[in-house]
Amino acid sequence: MALKIGIVGMNGIGKNHAACYKEDELADLVAVCDVVKERADAAAEKFGVKAYYSLKDMVENEPDLQIVDITTGGIDNGSWHFEPAMEAVGYGKHVLVEKPICHDVKEARELVAFADKQKVYLGCNLNHYFTPPAEKAKQYVDNGDIGELVYCLAKMGFNGGEANYALAGSPKIKGHPYFHMKAFLTHPLSVMRHFCGDITHIQTFSDRPGFRRSAGDVMVSINSIHVKFANGGVGYLLSQRGDAVYGLGGWWSLEMAGTKGTFCIENCVEKVSYWKAEKGVPAISVQPKPEVTDYGTNDFGRTFNNRLHAFLEDISNNVSRDQLRANGRDALAVLEYTFAVIESYERGGETVRPHPLPPLHGDPLYMK
Known part of the structure; x- marks a missing residue:
């Protein structure tokens, strides 16, 4: 019904x-x-x-x-x-x-x-991990095809550059240094957590380019964020708000590498590639041929x-x-990470431990 x-x-x-x-x-x-x-x-x-x-x-x-x-x-x-x-x-x-x-x-x-x-x-x-590529990538994780997490690299933001810049006039944005962090970091941090689990440590180096400074724009628009996951893996997130044009992987890419394999999602909804770690793989120069699932679309709206x-x-x-799925506790987790990002930035790049999440007690109606 x-x-x-x-x-x-x-x-x-x-x-x-x-x-x-x-x-x-x-x-x-x-x-x-x-x-x-x-x-x-x-x-x-x-x-x-x-x-x-x-x-x-x-x-x-x-x-x-x-x-x-x-x-x-x-x-x-x-x-x-x-x-x-x-x-x-x-x-x-x-x-x-x-x-x-x-x-x-x-x-x-x-x-x-x-x-x-x-x-x-x-x-x-x-909504960023409710996609066919993310579903396929999660199957790799759940089936053991990634193995123990080694690293996660995320790159999400907006294409742009100096020629495309205009100072925001909206009072929702103008004068608020952490607009990009609060308005957008929820998405990449939620995707990293979806695949790799809880984050325990965050270190941030952030800034804004000269053309923003010259315009009196206070937004901290470039975010370089290093994280440690509870399972021991490490991660890196680069996010920027139209200060440059992104290269490989497009405006949205996520690479998760483990002891048994690596996947990379490009442009959020477009495709996912998987590289299997096998005996005899050359240490350098030659990359194994990946399994590529291309969904033939760039329609992020879906x-x-x-x-x-x-x-x-x-x-x-x-x-x-x-x-x-994507419940309030999940959303709180990534907001805690965002505030840890802000704290680390304000403390000159010190490592910050996010505030702990409320404990899970389990519903007795379902845990029989």
Whole structure:
């Protein structure tokens, strides 16, 4: 049976989510909400649903509503997430919230704890690993084809360069040095954690190029991040916000290497290559021929459909809350990493240990 959904925040992302729900058999979009009346009304007309201008009115007038999807933005793309998410959880609704889960890590901890107390599903739109290449790569990991982790290299950001630069005028961005870190690092850090597990140590060297400085732009847009995983492997993340044009692997690449093999995903949705470590492989010069799975697409937009469908599928299947894919705890983990990145940068590149996650207790209804 389709799940009844209301969306809060009807700018670009909200309309994107609405379009995804309208083509998903597990979704029944019944309402949209925005504090800007014109946006709510336009979206309601476009998607054939009812418009509301406060979450309270939407929930109280739609008694069968099961899910509230929070697609608001705010400073660093996240400062308007906490209040509506807490309100929806307080009503006992399942919640999907855009990334980052919150603008402030203390608010994120509170939200995750409250959802656990209310026993509702809390998910986050960590959509970058809801792709066919990531699914194939995870099969390599789960089948033992990678072996013990040696390293993970991630490169994600935006193509650009000095000629494409323009100073952002939005008050959500302008004057906020950590916009790129808070608004974007959620994605690559969540992908690294998805494949390699929890991160225990972070060291950061970050900066911004001269053309940003000359324009009075305070955004710390170039991020060089070294990490250690709980399993002993090491990792490196390079992320930049349009300060250069990316080379091999495109705007999004992830390479995970282990004692039995290595995979590399290119351009997020495009393809995954796998190199098997075998006896007799030359130490240098000659690289083994990889197994390449090319999906023939660069349509990143489908990651939204895939991620939203997974959320609806997990709820429909009544999975345990800690097994919900891309759940609130997962989103909190990568926000903790982001704040550790900021702390390391502010301390001149010192190694920082992220704040520990809340412990998993397990649901007795599922752990029999």
